[in-house]
Amino acid sequence: MANIQKVLMEQFGYSSFRTGQKETIDSLLSGQHTLSMLPTGTGKSLCYQLPAYILEGAVLIVSPLLSLMQDQTEQLKMRGEKSVIAINSFLSFTEKRQVLNQLQNYRFIFMSPEMLMSRKVIHALKQVRLSLFVVDEAHCISQWGHDFRPDYRLLGEVREELGQPLTLALTATATSEVRRDILHHLKIEAAKEWVFSVDRPAIAMAVEQLSARREKMDRLAKLAVSLEKPGIIYFASKRGAEEGAEWLKEHGVTRTAYYHGGMNQEDRILIQQQFLRDELEVVCATNAFGMGVNKENIRFVIHYQMPSQLESYVQEIGRAGRDGRKAIAVLMYTPGDEALHSMMAEAEFPTDEQIYSYFLYKHSCSSNELMQKLSLTDVQYRFISHYVKKDAESSDEEIAQSIICKRQSRLEQKKKKREVILRWIHSNQCRREGILEYFEEKLDAKREPCCDVCGLELASYSGSSSVQEREDENWEVILASLLREKG
DNA sequence: CGGCAAAGTTATATAACTTTGCCGGTGCTATATT
Numbered sequence: 464m465a466n467i468q469k470v471l472m473e474q475f476g477y478s479s480f481r482t483g484q485k486e487t488i489d490s491l492l493s494g495q496h497t498l499s500m501l502p503t504g505t506g507k508s509l510c511y512q513l514p515a516y517i518l519e520g521a522v523l524i525v526s527p528l529l530s531l532m533q534d535q536t537e538q539l540k541m542r543g544e545k546s547v548i549a550i551n552s553f554l555s556f557t558e559k560r561q562v563l564n565q566l567q568n569y570r571f572i573f574m575s576p577e578m579l580m581s582r583k584v585i586h587a588l589k590q591v592r593l594s595l596f597v598v599d600e601a602h603c604i605s606q607w608g609h610d611f612r613p614d615y616r617l618l619g620e621v622r623e624e625l626g627q628p629l630t631l632a633l634t635a636t637a638t639s640e641v642r643r644d645i646l647h648h649l650k651i652e653a654a655k656e657w658v659f660s661v662d663r664p665a666i667a668m669a670v671e672q673l674s675a676r677r678e679k680m681d682r683l684a685k686l687a688v689s690l691e692k693p694g695i696i697y698f699a700s701k702r703g704a705e706e707g708a709e710w711l712k713e714h715g716v717t718r719t720a721y722y723h724g725g726m727n728q729e730d731r732i733l734i735q736q737q738f739l740r741d742e743l744e745v746v747c748a749t750n751a752f753g754m755g756v757n758k759e760n761i762r763f764v765i766h767y768q769m770p771s772q773l774e775s776y777v778q779e780i781g782r783a784g785r786d787g788r789k790a791i792a793v794l795m796y797t798p799g800d801e802a803l804h805s806m807m808a809e810a811e812f813p814t815d816e817q818i819y820s821y822f823l824y825k826h827s828c829s830s831n832e833l834m835q836k837l838s839l840t841d842v843q844y845r846f847i848s849h850y851v852k853k854d855a856e857s858s859d860e861e862i863a864q865s866i867i868c869k870r871q872s873r874l875e876q877k878k879k880k881r882e883v884i885l886r887w888i889h890s891n892q893c894r895r896e897g898i899l900e901y902f903e904e905k906l907d908a909k910r911e912p913c914c915d916v917c918g919l920e921l922a923s924y925s926g927s928s929s930v931q932e933r934e935d936e937n938w939e940v941i942l943a944s945l946l947r948e949k950g
Numbered sequence: 951c952g953g954c955a956a957a958g959t960t961a962t963a964t965a966a967c968t969t970t971g972c973c974g975g976t977g978c979t980a981t982a983t984t
Contacts, residue, residue: 528977552979577978611976676953700974724976749975771975802951807975809951842976 467492470516475542481505483659488513490655491595491631498601498632498642499657503778504757504785507633508535511597515570520594523572523628525579525618527603529553530732531755532573539571549573550584563587576614579621593628598649600754601632602774605644609873610811611842613849619650630654636661636777638902661777661902662910665784667924668894669915670794679767679795683707684714686765686793691926692716692744694763695752697770697779699803701725707747707767718744724751753779759786763924765793769800771808772880773887773901789912791924796888801881808877812870813843821847822859846870893917 467488471477480488483501487510490497501507515522526532532549539547546569548562566572566587578584598604598618608615622630632645632654646654673679687696698704701723708721720743722734731751737743739758746752750770761783770776776794784790813821817837824833834844850866857865887897894914896906912919 575978581979607976612978614978702974751976799952802953803974806951806973810974 467513467517470513474513474516475509481509483657484509484513486657487631490657491629492517494629496630496651496654497657498634498646498654500634500637500642500661501657501659502661502663503635503781504759507599507635508538510633511595511631512539512571514595518594518629520592521566521569521572522595522597523574523588523593524597524599525576526573526599527575527607527612528754529575530735531599532575534755534757536571536573544570546570547573550578551575566591576612576618576621580614580617585621585624588625593625596622596625596628596630598630598632598645601634601645602637602641604632604648605637605641606774608648609869610846613845616648619648622649622651635781636774636902638774641774660899660904661781662895662899662904662906663781663784664910665787666780666790666792667910667912667914667919668780668792668794669919669921670796670888670894671915672796672798672888674797679797680710682795683765683767684711684716686763687711687716687719687745688714689925690791691762691924693738693741693758693761694745694765695761695779695782696745696747696765696767697752698747698749699768699770699800701749703767704747704749708745711745711747716745718742720746722746722748722752724749750775750779753782756782757785758782760788761785761790762788762926763791763793765795767795768803769794769796769884769888771804771877771884773884773898774880776884777898777902789924791921793921794888801885804881805878808874810840811842811846812873813837813839813847813866815867817843818847818863818866822863825851891916 467485471480482505483499484506487497487499487501491510491514499507499510501510511522511524524535526535529549529551532551536547536549548569548571550559550562550572551574554562563583564587567590574584603612604615604618622628630649630651632649634645637645642656642658671682673682683696687694696704696707698707704721704723708719711719720734720737722731726734734743734746735752735756738746739756741760764780764783766776766779770779780792783792817839820837821833821839824836828836830844830848833839834841839847847866850869851862854862854865883901887894887901890897893906893916895910899906909917912923
């Protein structure tokens with residue numbers, strides 16, 4: 464077997480491995496399917512990049528976002544690796560055909576799960592020797608595969624068709640239940656699992672319960688002004704993110720922008736770039752912002768509303784303090800936050816009526832006509848058609864019933880996840896301990912500073928520049944905030 | 951479900967109240983049209 468230490472030095476210029484990298488690579492090289500849960504920002508991509516220089520054949524990487532594929536391919540090219548390709552909608556029809564005809568020329572092939580549903584793509588991949596099948600951000604299988612992006616849950620079928628290649632699933636946050644779900648959908652019977660702690664000692668946590676909108680916005684402005692920056696503020700809605708950014712600018716945090724999925728691609732890239740280059744101090748965002756934001760010095764993450772589940776919360780606050788310096792996560796909870804999530808979950812699925820009408824009209828209408836006629840969103844439409852395709856044998860009535868069943872069970876699962884985070888919010892237990900418990904871990908030693916329950920001093924997270932900024936504010940704002948402090 | 955703004959209603963002419971209507975996240979790809 465090749466000396467992986469030597470490859471690490473020659474190909475990557477590192478002299479030592481970081482947490483979990485060596486373990487993951489060793490188990491892959493011994494031929495075991497591997498699921499690795501590694502802390503954020505510890506170089507997960509090395510886990511498939513290094514074996515690519517030892518194993519025979521190409522590495523296929525399934526990636527959830529176009530921007531992630533772009534980042535990874537650029538990173539590889541910068542290192543001098545030329546045989547890299549991302550097969551996605553950025554390629555023209557002719558480019559795509561060319562690439563598929565010469566797939567054996569590439570060492571690294573990046574693709575979305577949707578692209579893997581194409582017969583042409585599968586056909587081309589079958590002609591190539593695959594050394595490794597990688598699923599990056601593998602929690603997406605469980606988080607999105609059931610409804611939002613159903614092609615994620617068909618990756619197991621793809622793997623089978625490609626002859627069960629050696630597989631690596633990478634993620635930063637997954638409970639044991641989610642890890643089971645990942646392996647199940649990949650149709651992997653036995654895998655070596657490397658699970659490292661989700662605890663991030665550098666990140667302190669605080670939960671604040673606030674009532675009305677006014678009180679909440681005031682508190683937000685105060686936090687954003689005083690806390691050391693840069694920081695991210697998560698909102699549950701696009702409009703909230705936009706209004707939040709506007710509000711903070713009015714309160715003197717001028718280098719603020721908003722970010723959400725409703726913006727065009729160029730603006731999104733621009734904001735992310737500006738934030739990475741420290742040209743922006745604060746980004747007010749929906750959960751669209753995050754994956755692929757590799758920034759070392761984020762000092763705070765605020766949640767303006769409760770997230771939909773504890774896993775998302777851990778992922779989102781995990782973007783802070785990657786440099787190891789202390790950072791703070793503040794969750795601003797208002798009773799009723801949960802209603803928004805339950806609403807959105809409901810809206811994601813078709814109603815009974817829509818499901819039955821689908822079967823009534825499916826023979827006489829095109830898919831576009833169906834969507835229009837039944838006013839189905841594309842997510843709802845895909846949810847139905849996914850099960851129709853999957854279960855071609857059964858009668859319409861049976862399929863309709865199974866779709867309704869699936870919807871109910873998904874809604875219940877999401878509700879359970881909401882209940883978990885609500886219990887955590889209302890609990891008097893140490894926040895860190897609560898999170899670790901959910902991930903079936905034990906806290907080995909008390910962290911200092913830890914969380915609001917353990918007696919956290921938020922004042923120690925003030926930025927050094929905040930005094931200056933305060934002088935720049937107008938007297939009305941200062942007076943208002945003084946009055947609030949008294950009240 | 952619930953927050954909020956705009957429209958409507960009231961007792962008496964502008965401010966305070968009630969009702970109504972609206973809105974709410976995550977992303978891939980293919981295909982047709984400019």
